[in-house]
Amino acid sequence: MMDTDNLKDYEPGHDIHLKHEDPTIRFLHRIIRMAVKVLAILMVMVIVWGIGDVIYVLYQRLTQPPIMLLQINDILATFGAFLAVLIAIEIFINIRLYISTNVIPVRLVIATALMAIARKVIILDFDEVTPPFIYGTAAIIFSLGITYWLITKKA
Numbered sequence: 331m332m333d334t335d336n337l338k339d340y341e342p343g344h345d346i347h348l349k350h351e352d353p354t355i356r357f358l359h360r361i362i363r364m365a366v367k368v369l370a371i372l373m374v375m376v377i378v379w380g381i382g383d384v385i386y387v388l389y390q391r392l393t394q395p396p397i398m399l400l401q402i403n404d405i406l407a408t409f410g411a412f413l414a415v416l417i418a419i420e421i422f423i424n425i426r427l428y429i430s431t432n433v434i435p436v437r438l439v440i441a442t443a444l445m446a447i448a449r450k451v452i453i454l455d456f457d458e459v460t461p462p463f464i465y466g467t468a469a470i471i472f473s474l475g476i477t478y479w480l481i482t483k484k485a
Contacts, residue, residue, distance in 0.1 A: 413449035
């Protein structure tokens, strides 16, 4: 069993659990860390792909008649694409923090969820959504807002 009272050899950013006495647990931790690194690589690919998509969609919208003019729906679609890339970047940061600290950054996860629901609200077409959908969205925003406030509140 590892002596948790004497952590002078522990360096920030390293997984303290890798020193577990059971070799099976150490092996499983290595697999999990490798899986998280694969997720980080995939998320970077999604971010790059998303940036390419934003550029392509913007190019398409600006080259269709009327040339170099955007309709409000085009602007909202562009905002949605931008925010999707920003959300992907936030998810990558969550993954990166998990890799470096082995701790799930709850505050950042809640902030990412708030950004995702804000994206949904920004691109909502209120002519096509039902009142229960709007009430549900409001409840999610309220719940996440209260959660974020409670997490960040100084005690």
